[in-house]
Amino acid sequence: MRLSAALVLRLALAGLLVAFLTMPQRFAPLLRPLTQNDAPAIYAQGDLLGLTLQHLQTVAIATAAATLVAVLLAILVTRPGGRDFLPLSRSVVNVGQTFPPVAVLALAVPAVGFGEAPTLIALFLYGLLPIFENTMTGLTTLPPAVMEAARGTGMTNAQRLWRVELPLALPVILAGIRLSAIIGLATATIGSTVAARTLGEVIIAGLLSNNLAYIVQGGLIVAVLAVLISDAFGTAERFAARRAGQGGRKG
Template identity: 60%
Template sequence: MKLLAANGFRLAALALLLILLFRTEWLAPLFIPLTNNNAPPIYTQNSLASLAAGHLELVLISIAASSVLAVLGGIFVTRSSGAEFLPLSRAIANAGQTFPPVAVLAIAVPATGFGMAPTLIALFLYGLLPIFENTVSGLKQVPPAVLDAADGMGMNTRQRLISVELPLAMPLILEGLKVATVINIGTATIGSTVAAKGLGEVIIAGLISDNTAFILQGGLIVGLMAVLIYDVMGLAESAITRKMGLRAD
């Protein structure tokens, strides 16, 4: 029953997202009451599908970069040679979320100019903490007995990391990746303030023109993308961990 309800929600959310992206005019009667002074109920200055694609591009590039650095950093500080750098690494990862993204944009724009670059820097920094912390936690939770068994099998440090530690830490790493991705889907809306292509353009246009219909369109698309992508990543995580034998069918 729960599975049917979950699948029904996924299909309904996906259908609504597709309508918003490709057939927004079908929903015009619902948005008209949210406008003032005969303002247009549907955002048409740019294709919503194109803006969504640009939004996801920002998220994917930033998350890929954050994942590489955070996972490598997590591996480094859980080795004996890098353990002393854990407090510093944690402080750097925390700093990425301590500074508001708007402040990062303000600092980055003079150096990189307007567009994707400052937005990617802000999103990159914002995505580090969840992935880094989950990588560290996952690697530290590997049972010592398992590590001893790997050593007893003659595995060197590299083999033990790749064949034992990372697979066992994978569920937590993937969970951190999911959280970082959802955070960045929402945060990427600020990129439109510095001319990066994304759904923040629709929301900002609505705020400037006092058009709630625009704000709702942008917000709904961002929210639906976050929910559906989180859900898909959760299914992928379950499939991966099940294949590794870390979760029962």
């Protein structure tokens, strides 16, 4: 089976990322021209692999929590008995977009202290809106003929939701989760300002020491992770669309 050029490129990118995280000193000659006054080219105040895994863990927890809440809210407001809650639900999920993440961090620190907790709160609030809106779109734009056929087979409301509506809406929901995860991946870097262990630690260290090599390696790791995660979600969306018989339906 022949691999596409895009897949080969992504695999090469993933391989380079793994190599850099596990053997960063091998790449020091490439980054040394970005340093001044014989400053170190590779961030050595913490383990890059450990920081990357902690960064991903923080984003994964926040995205999973946002997905659970946003999808449940979207299901609620698309049921006949829950439509009255749509304005309230929209107000809730818009909180993260109303306040910038830095402001959320500043408000959360006095309540929960420094560390990972305020970062999780900020990422959770910031990730709600795209998942909620995409789930709403997916559940309210289902083919009428399919829904009528499901009713005609005698399915209960719960059966239609789990067997028909959610599977058909899944590609659009996954697109919302992908957007939320990518936003969270970038936004998590500011968590290091409140002592969270993220890749922002590398970037901030570079800014404080005027070391461009630190800034570049921190930024590139986040950028490569974003590309790889986006690709993974894109593959999942296409697979879900084929399973649902939608071809290339997009959200």
